[in-house]
Amino acid sequence: MLNSTATLGVDVGGTRIKWVRWIAGAGIAEQGQLPTPRTGPAGVVEAIGALAGGQQCDAVGVGVPGHLTDDGRGTRMIPNLPGEWAGLRLADQVEERIGHPVVLTNDARAFARAELDHGAARDLANVLFVTLGTGIGGALALNGKILRSRGDAVGELGHMICRPGGRRCGCGAIGCLETVAGGSALVTCARALGSAAETPDDVVRLAESTDGPERGVLLDAAQALGLVLGNVLAYTGVNTVVIGGGVASAFDAMRERVQLALAERSGLIGTAIIRMAELGPIAGALGAAFEAIEYADARLTLPAPGGT
Ligand SMILES: [Zn+2]
Incomplete structure (x- = not known):
């Protein structure tokens, strides 16, 4: 086991790459962020390689906002990042450069892993996770485990x-x-609809302080979110939702309408409980670090090539 060693968790977002260095048994040693290079996949690989190379770490986990190749070593589809990501061998390329194990994961599943292990869902076994950010991510924990699949594709609530x-x-x-x-x-x-809003926070602020179109936009968003959450809760039999992500604060403006939509379906799903995530913007990077621990441990248990 890598009990005393350090892993680096990296969360690649549309605007920022967040990272955390985690020491098993001790917790977060360092954390930081840098702008996501606008030069496409090659620039992102370069940035992660430079970051990991400059940190003392034994394994690296990288969360990306999309799906992976079937073998989990590359990216297949990343809708919200510019450039062609299909078939990019991200894990292999970074691993080759730094000489330590590198594992890839979907960013929403990484967020869920962190919140399930150490955050808002640490006392729960069955939970639906939602990340509200540039896009919307999702993940599902059943019986205390995040549901995973080929390409880390299970949980695409936003789609x-x-x-x-x-x-x-x-x-x-x-x-x-x-x-x-x-x-x-x-x-x-x-x-x-004529709003001057430039960020999601602007939309929330203008909805609260003016009679502009923003209130209607948030109402519409809340209705859609309530509809989808109700469907997924009904489908999975889960009744607790943990909401996080960079735009999670906008959920406050939607909460009442979402809860109303869920209450209408209480006959089937019971009383739905909505919790806010606890680990903040670093959750995705933390979850990626936890994935790296598991991955490196699994690699250590494999016999060395040619060994006895
Ligand atoms: Zn879609």
């Missing part, structure tokens, strides 16, 4: 279609939840 015939999503489909309630969508929808 449940709730507005058929609506706006085109980054994933290629039309009317996904994140085209209505994602951080980018809140701003786009408000501006299309």
Whole structure:
């Protein structure tokens, strides 16, 4: 076991790369962030390689906002980052450069892992996780384990279609939840109605302080979120939701309407409980660090090539 060693968790977001160095048994040693390079995948690989190379660490976990290749070593589809990510061998390339094990994970699943192990869901076994950010991510814990699948693709709550015939999503489909309630969508929808909002926080602030279109945009987003959450809770039999992500503060403005939508379905799903995430913006990076511990441990148990 890597009980006394350090792992680096990296969370690649649309605007920032957040990182944390975690020491098993001691906790967070250091953390930081840097702007996500705008030069596409090659720039991101370079930035992670430089970051990991400059840190004392024995394994690295990298969370990305999309799906992985079937073998988990590369990226397949990352809707909200510029550039061509299909088939990029991100884990292999960084591993080759730094000489330590590197594992890839979906960022929402990494967030969920951290909140389940050490955050808002640490006393729970069955939980739906939602990340409200530029887009919307999701994950599901059943019986104390985050549900995983080939390509780390289970949990795409943001791509449940709730507005058929609506706006085109980054994933290629039309009317996904994140085209209505994602951080980018809140701003786009408000501006299309004449709002001057430039950030999701602006949308919330203007909704609270003016009679502009922002209130309607948030109401619409809340209705869509309530619809999708109700469907997923009904499907999974789970009744607790943990909400986090960079735009989680906007949820306050949506909470009442979402809870109303869930209450309408209480016959099936019971009383839905909504909790806010506890680990803050570092949760995704932390979860990636935990994945790295597990991955490196698994690698250590493999016999060395040619060994006895
Ligand atoms: Zn979509």
